[in-house]
Amino acid sequence: MTGPAATDPWDARDAGDPSGRLTVGERVVVRYRLPQGSEAGATDVLGMLRSRDEQDLVVDSPFGQVRIPRRDVVAAKDVPPPPARSGPAHTRIGIADLELLMAKGWVATEQSGLGSWLLRSAPRFTGRANSALPVGDPTLPLERAVDFVENWYRQRDQKPMFQVPGPVGFDPADDEVGAHLLSRGYAAGVGQSRGEHVRVMTAPLAALPALTEQSPPVTGDARLQPEWLMAYGESRTTVPGITERVLTGSRGQLFMSVRDEGSGRLAGIARMAIHPGWAGIFGLWVHPEHRRGGIATALVSAVAMAAKDNNMPSVYLQVSGDNTGAIAFWEELGFSRHHDYTYLAPADA
Ligand SMILES: CC(C)(COP(=O)(O)OP(=O)(O)OC[C@H]1O[C@@H](n2cnc3c(N)ncnc32)[C@H](O)[C@@H]1OP(=O)(O)O)[C@@H](O)C(=O)NCCC(=O)NCCS
Known part of the structure; x- marks a missing residue:
């Protein structure tokens, strides 16, 4: 291949400060020094990077929130979502995690969150960038969450559309969100000839x-x-x-x-x-x-x-x-x- 090498964007930033490489909202692993006198010299924390300011990182770990002074960070990097099952890396990622990861590869011009649901708009350019991705917990009862999404699109003069993922060959009627949308008069397979699903490979x-x-x-x-x-x-x-x-x-x-x-x-x-x-x-x-x-x-x-x-x-x-x-x-x-x-x-x- 000719041309510039693919640079790893999170390696290129803040070369002297490993915590500068991290992305807020991503799953990260951080190694940091413990206070003098601690039994171990350093420890690792794995979790979602909640925030970063001049002084500190805040990581939501399975054991609670951890505040880490940036000057104590020894090494740090963004890491892929956790495995949902056993097997090689390309099969063991869960459906919701892969959907959220792929959404970062195709970012709409306007995005908003409803809990872990993602609302996207990029007028007239692709279904993906003009649909809600209803994965995880919307933090509202389903009916109210769908009302919220419909209203969000109505405010933008757009018809609501949902990108509903499921296992290979799934029937949207067997999916909780899919079944609810069908009961509200939605139809599946919009935009695809013969209503075929899109395959994620x-x-x-x-x-x-x-x-x-x-x-x-x-x-x-x-x-x-x-x-x-x-x-x-x-x-x-x-x-x-x-x-x-x-x-x-x-x-x-x-x-x-x-x-x-x-x-x-x-x-x-x-x-x-x-x-x-x-x-x-x-x-x-x-x-x-x-x-x-x-x-x-x-x-x-x-x-x-x-x-x-x-x-x-x-x-x-x-x-x-x-x-x-x-x-x-x-x-x-x-x-x-x-x-x-x-x-x-x-x-x-
Ligand atoms: C799909 C596409 C990208 C393939 O490009 P291509 O340069 O013709 O692919 P390659 O020559 O590298 O094909 C490699 C092998 O893939 C398979 N393959 C490629 N196109 C195929 C086709 N239309 N039908 C069946 N097999 C095919 C063959 O095994 C082929 O080897 P062969 O030619 O020795 O039989 C091209 O057809 C295309 O641009 N289609 C329209 C856009 C599109 O659908 N993009 C993919 C979106 S996900």
């Missing part, structure tokens, strides 16, 4: 093919270039001003591309989102004239290379259940289905 980094001498050269750029955006616009409808903000809205992202030497134009693109322990692939597209020539494989190999450099052992993506060609491609590369989601919106929307 994951793979271990180790399974992905490496770049070879035969691979077309891939360029990686931390900035969104107009040329990349133009190619992206060939693959889907974009909304000037909104699309750019969503594409660049994550904490870290890389824009990969392969150039067609003949025409000089980009023949294939992909966007990589960077998370603790995970890489996400978005917007993979190869110009129809250049398909089945290994360009998409090279783009994914370049993502894998950047993920390896940044210590991200797992990779995720989302693909519409009716996109049979792309599903065959991802399966060929070693991805398997982690879970599904579907959109529910009022039937008259």
Whole structure:
């Protein structure tokens, strides 16, 4: 791969102060010195970083809230969500945790929380960025939580839409939120032909093919270039001003591309989102004239290379259940289905 290396964004900040690398709201591990005279010299705490000011970090740990003077921090980093089951890292993450992680890879222009539910708006650009993600506890009874979401979208002149995740092939009627929405006159499968679910697929980094001498050269750029955006616009409808903000809205992202030497134009693109322990692939597209020539494989190999450099052992993506060609491609590369989601919106929307 040519171009700038994928820098690990939380390693680049505040080089002298490890606590400066942490992200508020993320799961973190912090090693810090104990007061003089303590039996152990230092200890570790694992939990969610609640806040950070000039002096202290506050971490919500399973044993309560811990306030740590920043000058005592020896080492610190963001870490992936905890495992929900046994197995390799790309399968053991829970559905809600992976959904919340993926939401950080595709950040809407306006976001709000309702407990752990996420409300997102990015006018007319993608279902994901214009839907509520109802995972975890909304801190209100379900009916009132849905009222709240409907009102939030009404205030923005938008129809409410919910992105409801569940196990592979799930029936939304078997999901608590899904069943409630159906009882309120919502329909499932909105925006997908034949009402297919969207598949969330994951793979271990180790399974992905490496770049070879035969691979077309891939360029990686931390900035969104107009040329990349133009190619992206060939693959889907974009909304000037909104699309750019969503594409660049994550904490870290890389824009990969392969150039067609003949025409000089980009023949294939992909966007990589960077998370603790995970890489996400978005917007993979190869110009129809250049398909089945290994360009998409090279783009994914370049993502894998950047993920390896940044210590991200797992990779995720989302693909519409009716996109049979792309599903065959991802399966060929070693991805398997982690879970599904579907959109529910009022039937008259
Ligand atoms: C899916 C897509 C990215 C594949 O790009 P590509 O450059 O043609 O893929 P590759 O040449 O690297 O394919 C590698 C292998 O994947 C499989 N594959 C790729 N496209 C396939 C298809 N349409 N049907 C079945 N298998 C396919 C094949 O096994 C292929 O190897 P082969 O050509 O030797 O048989 C391309 O078809 C595309 O841009 N589609 C539209 C956008 C899209 O759906 N993106 C994915 C969103 S999740």
